[in-house]
Structure formats: C-alpha cells, structure tokens
Amino acid sequence: MATLPPNVKDLLADLIARYRSQVDYLAIRLEAAEGADILFRGNKIETLSEGIAIGGHVRACHKGGWGFASFNQLATLKERIEEAIAAAQLVGDEETLLAEVPPIQDTCILPLSGTDPRQVPLADKKALCQHYGEILRSISPQIATISVRYGDSAQRVILATSEGTLLEQSWVDMEMRFAATARNGETVQTGRETTGSRKAYEDLIGLDEQVRSAAQRAVDSLALPPVKGSTYTVVIDPILSGLFVHEAFGHLSEADMAYENPDLLETMSIGRRFGSPELQIFDGAAPAGHRGSYVYDDEGTPATTTQLIKDGILVGRLHSRETAGKLGEAVTGNARCLNYHYPPIVRMTNTWIERGNTPVKDLLNDIEEGVYARNWLGGMTNGEMFTFAAGEAWMIRKGEIAEPVRDVTLSGNAFKTLADIEAIGDDFFWDESGGCGKGGQSGLPVGCGGPSLRIRNVVVGGEAMD
Template sequence: MTDLANYKNILTDLITKNRDRVDYLAIRLETSQGTSIMLRGDKIDTLSEGISTGGQVRACYKGGWGFATFNQLSTLPQRIEEAIAAARMVGDEETILAPIDPIQATCQLPFTGRDPRQVPLSEKKALCDHYNDILRRLSDQITTTTVRYGDSTQNIILATSEGTLIEQSWADLEMRFSATARNGDKVQTGRETTGSRRGYEDLMRLDEQVQGAGKRAVNALILPPVKGDRYTVVIDPVLTGLFVHEAFGHLSEADMLYENPDLLEVMSLGRTFGPESLQIFDGAAPQGHRGSYFYDDEGVPATTTQLIENGVMVGRLHSRETAGKLEEHPTGNARCLNYHYPPLVRMTNTWIERGNTPVKDLFLNIKEGVYAKNWLGGMTNGEMFTFSAGEAWMIRNGQIAEPVRDVTLSGNVFKTLANIEAIGDDFYWDESGGCGKGGQSGLAVGCGGPSLRINDVVIGGEAE
C-alpha cells in the first residue's frame, strides 16, 4: 500500500454506504516510513528502519463516539461496523460539531532540504557516531552519553461523511543528546534537543550545540548551587517557549475546559492574565515549524489563534466538538500522533510575541536576581509549574555575575504571567518540542518567544 491516492475511491464508497447510519463518520488511512537510532555510550541500543500502514475509523452518534483501528484494508468494513456499533451504544445526547466547509485537497509540507527517506541508514548512523564521539571525548568526567535520532514521513488520507477528502504528507526529524558527568558523589547532566520539518541538513551542523550539552554537564560539577529564594528572573527565549507551551498552552486546550466548570471559569474569555504588552498565539498556519500543517486531523484548515491580546484572554484551542459545545469557532487544533489514537485538542506552534525592551535593559536595576537559559526538563500540574534551567547565572546590581547550578523555577502560571515586568525585543523558535497528552507522547510542536523579565519567581536550590 505505497500509493494512498489509489485508495480514495474505496474510502469514499465505504463512507457513502454507511454515512446515514451515524451523525458523523471519518476514515483516516496512513502509511509511514521512519528510522530510529539510539546510541548509549559505546553501545548501539536501537538501529531500525520500518514502514507501517494502517488506519482508523471514527463514528459519532447522538454525541457518543466509536473508534476502531486497522492494519489491513480488507478488514475496514468490519472496523466500520465496530465503530458504528460502539457509537450507537454510548450515544444518548446530541452530536454537536462546529460546522466546516468540506475540503478536497492534496498537499505536502515543502522540503527545503533532503528528504530523510533518501538518506542511507549508514549515513544517519555515521552522524550519530560523530556526535557521540564529540560528547565522549570532551572530558574524562563524562560517564554516560546518549544520542538519539528519529525521522518519520507520514502520508495520510482523510475521508468524512461531510464530503471532505484530503491527502496530506510531511516528514519530521529529531535528535536528542545528553551527557552525564560525575565527580565523586556529584552528578550533573547536560541535554540538547533539536528537530525539523524542513530537511535532513538541519541535523548536520550541530557540533557546537552537542559540545554545549557536554560542557554544561562538566562545568556544573564545580558550580555552587543557587540559594533557594524568591527572585526577579530573566529567562531566555528557549525557556520562554517552554513556559508558554507547558504552563499556559495546555490550559488553553478546550477539551480540558468544557467538562471542567471550575477551570472554564478560571480560563474565561475577557479575563486579564498579564500586562498590556503580553500577546500569546498558537497556530499551524505559520510555515516551516514542527507544529505546522495545512489541515488538522479533522480536516479543519490550519489557523493562527490569538490566545492573549494585550494581556487579556481572547481565544482558546478547539476541535470541532469543543468548538461546537462552547459555541466558538474551530481552530484546526485536533491532532493525533498516528492512526492508533483518536484526535485530541493539541497545541501546534505556540509563542509569545516579541516586545520592545532591549535585552540588555531587562537586567537593569535588579539588585539580586537569576538569569536562566535553556531547559533540562519540566512538569505542570494544572496551573502550577516547575521547570529546570539548563544553565543559569546570578544577576547582581544589574549585571550577569557568577554561574550557579540546580536552578528550578516554580509557581502559579497566572501569578507568573501577571508578574511579567518586561518583554524583550529578541525572538527565537525552538523546534525541539515533543508534546505528550492522553497517552500520545512525542507529537511535534514548535515553541517561540522573546526573553522575559519576571518578578517574584520561586527559585529552588540549596538553602544556606
């Protein structure tokens, strides 16, 4: 099943035969080709190439959803029966889907570089070996290294009972690097991640980035820990992107809201969340990023949605169902990782718009603060967040001073947004994101933003 276009007639015929039995019926057919490589120290942990084919059926009847997956096209009639039977079994209300115009289209996200399918496995493995050698040779104190490479090319056909028939394809590439350094009982880790939907070349010139991960791990062994306290902080664009995605973006996903009245009240349109200079967006329409596409997995055209305008919440991210139930417009944010999963409301490319403050002025008049760059990891729980910075320095009397380690930033997202004092005039797109939700981990997203100055942030470290 290499040419999915040959199967459009089969899908539309099956839709026609069954569409009157439910309120909504959709069939997604998908073929994907990918590579996975993982090196751990001097060992090859994973080295594989694969092609997979399959699909999903979604049926909705009186508000109830049925879902079935298949790997052989010959079983599709049975899977349609299963999905319809499940939907009719659980449906007891009303199917509410925001209306969209049916679309017939064939589209491919454009490459500016090499298609990863045209790059031999041996060349990809050699690239991983090169980066692994950089990490392993950097210092005797580096005890563990990990290099991961992954690419996936997906070609999808979506047919629906409303007349939509879309063929869409894209490739996604990602590399992850980590180095762990040890000195006695002290252990520190440096990480870097990067990705692209533009071409294989984007992964070929990363020597400096890879060295940076290793050097941060080694240097952190001798750095003093930050003193835990509340500080005015300046964060770089990479941390800003992580913050806007993890801490605010997930709360903007409407499937988190419409069944949770308390959270819906908190995230109400018209509520002020930050200063007038704060503008937050999400959208797959900007091209060239890892969260970019032409149509979402319900056939809704990609858009750009403003979530925060002049500090006030003005938008939310929607599937057709959440948009219908909240009486808002669909935003093209229904996405699934692959055919094994139903679409959920997911972010695409999420960013804070650049501001007007020169970056050097963000540090002015800070008697004692923290400058944090990059990220090691993070987690959110509702409106609370905790992020670990990849590297950090103290700020003393408006100047960047000594480097420190073990810097974690935590707090309440709404209070933190309100405490933004200045927004830098720089901007950076971070294409390293792999988002997880509802068991679907590793969905490609983009994050962006400028440097930010934020007052009264809890910084964890060692207390005196």
C-alpha cells in the same frame, strides 16, 4: 516505501456512502508511514531500526457518543467501520455538536528544501549518531554517560468524512536529542540539546558545536555552587520562554481541558486579565516552516493562527470541532493525532509569546539580586503549577550578570507568573525541538517561541527561604 492502493480514495468514498446514514458523523483516516529510529548510548548502538506502517482508524459519532476503531489491515476496514458505528450507537444519548467546517477536497505535500532522510542510508545515520556521541565523550574524563537519539518519520495521510471532505496530506519530520551526564563523586550534572526539522536532513548535520556545548555545560556545572533557594526576580531566555508558554499556559488553553473541568473553564473565562497590556500569546499551525505547521488538522479543519491573550486579556482557546461546538466558539484547527492508533484530540501547534519593546540588556536594570536562566533540562506541570529546570544560570547582582550557579529550578503558578511578567524583551527565537505529550500520544511535533522575559517573585531552587 510505504504505499496505499491506487484506488483507495474510491474505496473510501464508497464506504462512506454506504454507512453515512447510520450515524451523525463518520470519518476514515488512512496512513502510510515509514521512518528510522537510532539510539546510541554509552559506547554502543542500542536501537537501530527502520520501519513501515500502514493502517488507519474510523471515528463515528451518534447522538454525541463516539465510536473508534483502528486497524492495520485494509481488508478489515468494513468490519472496523461497523464496530465504530455500533460503539457510537451504544453510548450516544445526547446531541451531536460539531462546529461546522466546509467540506475540503485537497492534496497538500509539505515540500522539503533539501535531502529527504529516506534517501540517506541507515548506515550514514548511524555514523552521524556515533560521531556526535564521540564528541560528547571527548569533552572530559568526567563524562559518565552519553546518549544520542535520532528519529525520522514520513507520513502520508488520507482523510474522508461523511460531510464530503476528501483530503490528502504528507510530510517528513526529523529530530535529534543529545545528552551528557558528568560526575564528580556524589555530584552529577547533565547537559542536553535537541533539534528538529521538517525541511531537510542537512539540518541535522554540522551540529558539532551545539553537541559539544551540551557536554561542556555538564562538566562546568560540577564545579559551580548550587543556587540558594529563594524568591527572585528572574530573567529567562527565549528558549525557556517558549517552554513556559507551551507547558504552563498552552495546555490550559486546550479547550477539552476546560469543558471537562468546570473550575478550569471558570478560571479560563474569556475576557479575564492574565497579564500586562504588553502581553500577546498566540498558537497556530498557519505560519509556515515550523514543526507544528500544517494546512489542515486531522479533522480536515483549515489551520489558523489563534490569539490566546491580547493585551494581557484572554481572548481565545484551542479547539477541535467538538469542543468548539459544545462551547459555541469558532474552530481553530487544533485537532491532531500522533498516528492512526489514536483519535484526534485538542493539541497545540506552534505556540509563542510575541516579542516586546524592552532591549534585552535593559531587562537586568535595577535587579539587586536575581537569577538569569537560559535553555532547559526538563520540567513538569500539574494543572496550573509548573517546575522547570534551567540548562544554565547565573546570579544577577546590581543589574549585572554575576557568578554562574547550578541546580536552578523555576516553580510557580502559571496564572500568577503571567501577571508577574515585568518586561518583555525585543528579541525572539523559535525552538523547533519540541515533542509534546498528551492523552498517551507522546512525541507530537510542535514549535515554541518567545522573547526574553523579566518575571518577579519566582521561586528558584525549590522552596522559598525566608
């Protein structure tokens, strides 16, 4: 088990006291982590590893300039502090603006409700991956390739700052990803499923039906006609709604994106209307039990729930202490780092659209020709533009679900799409499978949620056809 010295908090306090007068702000973050990583692809194990990492980083701010140094030998901490301070003093030439946060002294251990994955032998985890791989392969001879990815990570983090914060947090995170690709001549289709948990290893067991459905979708899609590219009214399920609010809108709500981009800051101006009065969007780590949940962020700011859109109007954005200070807004507790190799940056936590009042079956009403899409295969965003690939889709004809179709991609402008939401379903689902990437820090656990949505004027299947 990865451990830090028993007197490490005293060491940090002594070093902070020695160097705090040289800069406006000084923070030391220590981390002890351990985890397992398994990749089963084709018919063999390609990755099978367990690892332990102990390290940390130092952040110093002087006259608005930041210095950063990471390390994996505690004996070099004094030298890394001096490096970070020297860098901050070299680049700082303005004013340090950090929103005020009361100093915190606390210890928070996220409890598990079941088995800790560290207590499960690596051989058992390997056997679980092979079991799911055999299920993927068994569905059809048309399955060409399969992959099963397993990962778990346990982290213990200690944060000490020049403002008096001394904080310890620990948690365990688990994730599995399944993919099957089917081939028939030149036609290739893929089915995917992902799952994650911060509660128990048992959450990764007994997923046979979920795994089987990924492979079956890939095989079934081979015989489906591709969707005719056009602009449709689309109904999407809660999983796609969660993906949309995270990827297409959530990143635009991260305040470092805005204050570094005056055009985006103007577009994302507080008080601007983006949707109907029924539209409510939130982000927050305060709701317990989700993969993006925590008590304090990586700057020691208490977790919150931030309403981003209220009654269709932009009312908030996500902040670190620096972005809140520079924009004169309240801190939200959204400064996060993947591990000690990186500094905290503004990141989403759990992001969701609140459920609406329209019964799900009524979302199809009066749609002469449209598309119903559920689950996801992948996607990409570029600023306010997005493209997502649906895992499954059907045509809607005369208000009813009709024939299934494949190769369904949904494209558009995030702001226009929010305005084009016609109805919000009364259902809701949390997707705990997300791993978010930003600034080179990929795989940060997040949660996404939402209800089914009815959206007009969505470009489906590529370019719209006249």
